[in-house]
Amino acid sequence: MGSEIELKFQVSPREMKKLSAARSLRPIGATTTEAEKLLSVYFDTIDRRLRRKGISLRVRHNGDGRVQTIKTQKSSIPFSRGQWEHKIDGDRPDLKFMRGTPLAQLRTKKLSSALSPIFATRIRRVTRLLNEDGSRIEMALDEGSVRAGRKTELISEVELELKRGKVLELFKLAKRIGSLVPAKLAFKSKSERGYDLLESFCFRLKRSLRCGDSWHIPVV
Secondary structure (H helix, E strand, O other): OEEEEEEEEEOOHHHHHHHHHOHHHOOOOOEEOOOEEEEEEEEEOOOOHHHHOOEEEEEEEEOOEEEEEEEEEOOOOOOEEEEEEEEOOOOOOOHHHHOOOHHHHHOOOOHHHHOEEEEEEEEEEEEEEEEEOOEEEEEEEEEEEEEEOOEEEEEEEEEEEEEEOOHHHHHHHHHHHHHHOOOEEOOOOHHHHHHHHHHHHHHHHOOOOOHHHHOOOOOO
């Protein structure tokens, strides 16, 4: 099992450009990745069995690669989540990797066929590894959208994830970002925003349980 400790902030696209150009966020020794185009497809059952258990399941496409991620909220630790990642071959979840995860509690013979894509995010991500007083923090600048059915919501946010070191340095970096641009602390993950958008779409259709069958997410 892995875990992640992260902070997330919503910023405007205009302010995102300021952050990208800010010298104080490019200290000596930091590394920057080229922009990645990420398609993440989230899966659940028609009755939202995973969401009711606080579990998210996604398959992320990055070029020809596929990574399956299972996440859970660790309720006793704010801003911390359990995370299990595995490389897989196909576009659908590979349930052999759910052993030892909370998803294993939901395992039935029919679970694999019951899972279907329910929403997706398309993100352009620039990642920087920052060295903050001996701590290593990954800063991701994400711009894109989440789509559920025919509804779309824009995403423009900064993610700070502590890779190694002190949590205090994570908050210090967050404070520095807040001094550069107006940044609103975001408590909802991309998966939660996707579910909220899906519920809105389903409510409009008045088919809250089966609306996920009425559309298709391209996964290529």
